[in-house]
Structure formats: C-alpha cells, structure tokens
Amino acid sequence: MIDFDHVTKNYRTKVGDNIGLDDVTVSIDKGEFVFLVGPSGAGKSTFIKLIMKEIDADSGSIKVKGREVTTMSNRQIPIHRRNLGIVFQDFRLLENKTVFENVAFAMEITHQTKRAINRQVPQVLSLMGISNYAQKYPGELSAGEQQRVAIGRAVVNRPTVLIADEPTGNLDPDTAWEIMQLLEQINQRGTTVLMVTHAKDIVDKMKKRVITIDRGRIVGDMQGAYDLHKYDISGKHKETESFRRVGGLLNRNE
Amino acid sequence: MTAASVFAITAMLLILGIFFIIIINVNTAAETVKKDYNTIEVFLKDNTPAAAVKAAENEASAWENVKTVKYRTKEEAMDILKKRWGDSAYLLDSLSRNPLPDSLVITVSDLSAANAVAEKARGLQGAEDVKFYKDTVDKLMKATNGIQIAALIIMAFLILVSVVVVSNTIKLTVLNRSEEISIMKYVGATNWFIRGPFLAEGIVIGAFSALISWGLVTFIYGRIIARIGKDVLSVISMPLVPNAFLSVNLLCIFLALGISIGAWGSIISMRRFLDT
Numbered sequence: 137m138i139d140f141d142h143v144t145k146n147y148r149t150k151v152g153d154n155i156g157l158d159d160v161t162v163s164i165d166k167g168e169f170v171f172l173v174g175p176s177g178a179g180k181s182t183f184i185k186l187i188m189k190e191i192d193a194d195s196g197s198i199k200v201k202g203r204e205v206t207t208m209s210n211r212q213i214p215i216h217r218r219n220l221g222i223v224f225q226d227f228r229l230l231e232n233k234t235v236f237e238n239v240a241f242a243m244e245i246t247h248q249t250k251r252a253i254n255r256q257v258p259q260v261l262s263l264m265g266i267s268n269y270a271q272k273y274p275g276e277l278s279a280g281e282q283q284r285v286a287i288g289r290a291v292v293n294r295p296t297v298l299i300a301d302e303p304t305g306n307l308d309p310d311t312a313w314e315i316m317q318l319l320e321q322i323n324q325r326g327t328t329v330l331m332v333t334h335a336k337d338i339v340d341k342m343k344k345r346v347i348t349i350d351r352g353r354i355v356g357d358m359q360g361a362y363d364l365h366k367y368d369i370s371g372k373h374k375e376t377e378s379f380r381r382v383g384g385l386l387n388r389n390e
Numbered sequence: 391m392t393a394a395s396v397f398a399i400t401a402m403l404l405i406l407g408i409f410f411i412i413i414i415n416v417n418t419a420a421e422t423v424k425k426d427y428n429t430i431e432v433f434l435k436d437n438t439p440a441a442a443v444k445a446a447e448n449e450a451s452a453w454e455n456v457k458t459v460k461y462r463t464k465e466e467a468m469d470i471l472k473k474r475w476g477d478s479a480y481l482l483d484s485l486s487r488n489p490l491p492d493s494l495v496i497t498v499s500d501l502s503a504a505n506a507v508a509e510k511a512r513g514l515q516g517a518e519d520v521k522f523y524k525d526t527v528d529k530l531m532k533a534t535n536g537i538q539i540a541a542l543i544i545m546a547f548l549i550l551v552s553v554v555v556v557s558n559t560i561k562l563t564v565l566n567r568s569e570e571i572s573i574m575k576y577v578g579a580t581n582w583f584i585r586g587p588f589l590a591e592g593i594v595i596g597a598f599s600a601l602i603s604w605g606l607v608t609f610i611y612g613r614i615i616a617r618i619g620k621d622v623l624s625v626i627s628m629p630l631v632p633n634a635f636l637s638v639n640l641l642c643i644f645l646a647l648g649i650s651i652g653a654w655g656s657i658i659s660m661r662r663f664l665d666t
Contacts, residue, residue: 215578216578218578228573230569230573241577242577245574245583246579247583293578
C-alpha cells in the first residue's frame with residue numbers, strides 16, 4: 137500500500153543540511169492501522185509530506201498503491217491526493233461554510249454531481265455522528281465535533297489511506313478517545329490509517345503497529361505499544377531545530 | 391480591492407485608447423498626404439509656345455515612373471486656389487491679373503522616384519521652376535514612424551503596469567483565501583479548479599474595465615470631433631477618423647486587452663500558491 141524504499145530527504149538551510157529522513161525503508165499494508173511516533177523534528181511530518189508529494193525525496197522510491205510517487209508529474213498529484221484523506225490537528229475547516237458544505241467541498245473538487253453529493257454527505261455525517269450539525273458553522277461546534285467534520289471531509293471521497301496528523305492534539309482525553317474510536321471504525325471498513333501522534337496513552341491503549349522515528353531514521357517498528365524507556369516522546373512543545381541539534385550534541389558528549 | 395483593479399485597468403485603457411486614436415489619425419493623415427503629394431509641378435515660363443509645351447508634355451510622359459502628365463493653365467490653377475481658399479476666395483477676385491504660371495503636373499507612380507523625375511523635369515523646355523513634396527512627405531513619414539514606435543513602447547509599458555497592479559490586487563484576495571486553497575490542494579483539487587474562480591474574477595474585472603474605458607474614450611472622442619473636427623478639416627484639409635468606425639475597433643481591442651490583462655494578472659498572482 138505505502139512502500140518506502142531507501143528514502144532520504146534533507147532540508148537545505150543556510151547553516152547546512154537538516155536531516156528530514158535518512159535512508160528509510162518501510163512498508164504499510166492495505167487495511168493496517170499504524171501509529172507514527174517520535175520527538176518533534178524527528179521526520180514524521182517529512183514522512184507524511186513525502187506521501188502527499190508536498191515535497192520531493194532526494195533519493196529512494198516511494199510507492200502508494202503500487203504507483204511511484206517520486207516521479208509523479210504535477211498534473212498527477214491532485215489525482216494521487218484523492219486516494220489520501222488527510223486530517224490535521226487544527227481541523228482546517230472553512231469557517232464560512234456549514235458542516236455540510238465543508239464535507240461537500242471535497243466532493244465538489246473532484247467534480248462529483250449534486251446528486252452524489254446530496255446522497256453521500258449525509259451518510260458520512262451520520263457515520264461521524266454529526267448529522268444534527270449539518271447546517272451549523274464550524275465556529276458553533278466543539279473541538280471534537282469540528283474534528284469529526286474534518287474526518288468526514290477526509291473520508292467522503294473514500295480514500296484508500298487516511299492520514300491523521302496529530303488528530304487528537306487539541307482535544308481533551310475523552311474526546312480524543314471518541315475520535316480514536318471513529319478512526320478505528322473507518323479502519324475496520326477497509327481504509328488504511330496512518331496516524332502521527334505524541335499521545336502515549338492512546339498508542340498504548342490501541343494496541344496497533346507503532347513505527348518510531350528519530351532523527352530521520354526508523355528506530356522502532358513493533359506491534360502493541362511503543363518502547364517507553366528508549367524514547368521520550370512526551371514533549372508536545374515545539375522544539376526549534378537548533379535546540380534539537382544542541383540536544384543531540386550534548387547527548388553525543390555524554 | 392476589485393475597485394482598485396478596475397480603476398487601474400480603466401485608466402490604462404483610457405490612455406491606451408487616446409494613443410490609439412492619435413496613431414490612427416496620424417496614419418490616415420500620412421496615407422492621404424502620400425497620395426496627394428506624389429505629384430511634381432513644373433512651372434512654365436510665361437509665353438511658352440504651345441508647341442514647346444506639347445513637346446515637353448510628350449517627353450515627360452515617356453519617362454520611367456511617370457504615371458500621368460497634365461497641362462494646367464494658369465486659369466485652372468486659379469480655380470483650384472479659389473476652391474482651396476473657400477470663403478476667402480473673394481480676395482483673389484481683386485487681383486488685376488492672374489499671377490499664377492501655367493504648369494505641367496507630373497504624377498509619379500512611385501514616390502521614391504520623385505527625385506530623379508524632378509531632376510529631369512528641370513531640363514524640360516520652358517521649365518522655370520520645379521516644385522515637389524518628397525522631402526515633406528519623407529519627413530512626415532519619419533515623424534509618423536517615430537510617433538508609432540513611441541506609442542507602442544508606452545502602450546507596452548502601460549500593459550505591464552496594469553498586469554502588475556491587477557496581479558497584486560488579486561494576490562491579496564488569494565492571500566485571504568490561502569487557507570481554503572491549501573485545503574483544496576490537500577483534498578486533491580487540480581490547479582485549474584483552484585484557479586478557476588480567480589481567473590473568472592480577473593476576466594470580469596478586465597471586461598468591465600474595458601467597457602467603462604470604451605464608453606469614456608468614445609464619448610470624449612465624439613466631443614472632440616464635434617468641437618474641433620471642422621477646424622482640423624480646414625487646417626489640414628483632412629477629416630478626423632469618424633467615431634463610428636473607431637469605436638467598433640476600439641471595443642474589440644479594449645475587450646481583448648482588458649480580458650487578457652485580467653486573466654494574466656490572476657494567473658501570475660496565483661503561481662506561488664500553486665507550486666506544490
């Protein structure tokens with residue numbers, strides 16, 4: 137489904153190269169539920185951006201559904217992305233559109249008929265448990281409800297992969313858990329789910345495959361929970377790149 | 391914001407239109423002049439015998455690049471002069487005798503040969519003086535070319551300026567909606583799908599500005615013709631290009647320009663947002 141083969145990506149900055157991903161080889165199968173964990177700046181976002189083809193890899197091969205992403209032309213990117221639903225920590229809903237319109241928006245973009253939209257959107261809203269909010273605006277909803285709308289928008293086109301970038305980051309534990317159950321439901325319907333998170337408790341509770349990234353490398357890939365002792369990934373604060381580098385130097389000197 | 395774009399394009403087209411009208415008029419004038427002044431007048435000495443005149447006429451007719459040779463008596467010359475003076479022609483009536491000479495009017499088929507023909511004409515029997523307008527026409531043509539080139543440069547510059555103004559205006563709209571655009575891209579919208587509404591906005595702005603400026607230019611030029619059209623006619627004996635003829639062409643040009651500026655401006659302004 138998603139195959140990384142010796143993928144390397146560096147970010148060029150004025151003070152030298154920053155590693156994004158360093159020779160990463162990993163496969164995620166169809167229908168899997170995978171957590172991607174690791175400290176800030178470890179390469180999780182790079183991983184997702186490479187799948188989305190928001191950025192280009194320096195070397196290596198990336199395949200999604202058997203199709204090579206790295207050599208994809210600009211014209212093919214939109215088609216590629218329709219296979220991938222994406223959910224963000226900050227929801228990214230359009231404030232001036234109703235819940236219904238926000239979800240319908242994703243279908244309009246792929247040139248689907250009004251009839252298809254009017255049939256499918258209510259179904260998705262009901263699956264997300266937000267049918268009653270169809271005519272409300274995002275500003276009138278709670279954070280958890282907004283994230284349900286965002287997930288609805290991500291899955292309405294029936295993508296094969298759902299990528300969730302810290303979808304519970306802005307939610308209280310109870311709501312976060314509700315969202316996780318929703319993602320689990322979506323996964324059980326056959327959609328591959330790839331979720332980036334910092335939330336240890338959720339990862340441990342879900343008992344799914346966990347891929348740990350640190351400094352651009354995959355340092356752990358196991359079923360169940362991630363290794364608490366080896367990697368401290370509790371920090372939700374955003375470290376700056378230089379801060380991380382200094383940290384790395386200090387560690388090396390130890 | 392949209393108002394700023396409309397204003398910029400309208401102003402640009404307005405100036406462009408004025409240049410366009412000037413160029414058209416200068417061109418038409420130059421063409422007319424060219425046609426009128428491909429003649430060489432050979433003034434004959436008084437009392438040149440008719441036989442000599444006939445001989446000269448025949449000789450000139452045989453020359454290369456000569457279209458026609460016509461004998462013009464001093465009486466005919468006076469009639470022409472009276473016609474040209476129009477209302478003031480009565481002044482000529484007070485002359486006790488006709489001071490104009492007889493002449494041969496040689497029409498050349500090619501203006502560039504006028505010099506050579508004029509030179510030969512000086513040697514004709516009975517010729518006293520030769521008058522032709524090649525130098526004047528040459529100067530006029532040079533001036534016309536200069537005006538045209540200058541106008542074209544200014545027009546190109548104006549078009550560039552308005553594209554920049556429009557693209558900046560639309561960029562602000564795009565910035566306002568950058569969140570929406572990024573979501574569209576994540577969901578898999580094609581670039582043309584995203585561009586569509588902005589492109590449409592640019593085109594509408596351009597077309598709207600074209601109509602406004604066309605209305606203004608046509609109105610202003612109409613007033614100019616009404617006000618000084620007659621004076622121009624009497625001074626350079628040439629009419630201004632009529633509004634009816636111009637306005638249709640202007641409308642097409644304005645619409646084409648306005649729409650392309652609007653479309654171009656919006657595409658440029660979006661480029662940065664559609665990169666990835």
